[in-house]
Amino acid sequence: MKNASAFLASAAVIGVLCGVGAAHAATAGAIKNVVLVHGGFVDGSGWKGVYDILEKDGYKVTIVQNPTSSLEDDVAVTRRTLAAQDGPTILVGHSYGGVVITESGNDPKVRGLVYIAAFAPDTGESVSSLIANPPPGAAVPPILPPQDGYLFLDRSKFSASFAADVKPAQADFMAASQVPWGLNALNGKVTEPAWKGKPSWYLVTADDRMIPAPAQRQMANRAKATVAETAGSHAIYVSNPKVVADIIEQAAKGAAK
The missing domain is CATH 1.20.5 (Single alpha-helices involved in coiled-coils or other helix-helix interfaces)
Structure with missing residues (x-):
């Protein structure tokens, strides 16, 4: 002995x-499983820094690649990803990804939701309805007129609006590699918000020029989310993955209690 x-x-x-x-x-x-959901105009590769930190800290991370063609399609992809998880999961959404997790987060495997500078709609709301009446003086995202039912950001204004604190070369690449964002995704309405039944966390980005910080705070408070706030652009998950990983880990520990 x-x-x-x-x-x-x-x-x-x-x-x-x-x-x-x-x-x-x-x-x-x-909770060890984390599923990351990207927003409009980008793909899942932007989560690389967050993924690296979480994996190093012992989490099993899966990244959803949304087609961003319609909310229905994106929710279906996310639900298939959740079905592949082997246990309780934290579901994370950035920007429009917040709409996707709000609609798909009622899955029984989801124990907590994390919104990263994200839309958190209520029943019947969409991105389109949430941005319809911006407050006076709020920055207006440089969205170009639709092309065949899809949206892009003005490439020359992408960095200043979406990724002001991202390294210039990387921000330029993000602008050049935009993913078309479908009008059916923009207009997709939430039916049963998961935040009404699941604990939520929200990271507000104070320097955001895509979703104004006051709008983020309002949505976070409505969802009764645990709120953290940081300086940073809409692309905080790229520019400061540590602060994003921190709130996800906080959620993973808090939702397990």
Whole structure:
């Protein structure tokens, strides 16, 4: 017995020295599965920095690649991703991705929702209805007229509006690689908001020029979300993945209680 105890103690020390114990200790008692949902004009690759941090901290992360053609299609893709999870899951949405998680988050595997500078609609609301009456002086996103039922941002104004704190070369690439955002996604209405029955967290970006910070705060308060606020642009998940990963980890621990 004495030798066995000594062996176990040595193994624990070796595990800590190798970093194995530390990663699991960081998420002890937390929900381990995280699903990340991107918004309009971009794809899931922007989550790379957040993904790296969460995976290092012991989470199992899956990234949804929405077609952003319609809310119905995006919800279907997200639900298929949730079906593939092996247990309780934290569902995260950025921007329009907040609409997707609001509609798909009633899935029984979802234990908590995290909104990153995101829309959090109520019943019957859509992105279109939420942006219909911007407050006086609010920044107006440089959305170009629809082309065949899809939207793009003015490439010359993309950086200033969407990604002002992202490195210029990366912001330019994001502008050049925009994903068409369908009018059927913009106009898609939520039927049963998941935040009414699931705990929610919300990261407000104070310097956002796509969704004004006051609008973010209003939606977060309506959802009774746990709110954190940070300086940063709409692309905070790219420019400061650490602050985004932190609130996701907070949700993973809080929703497990």
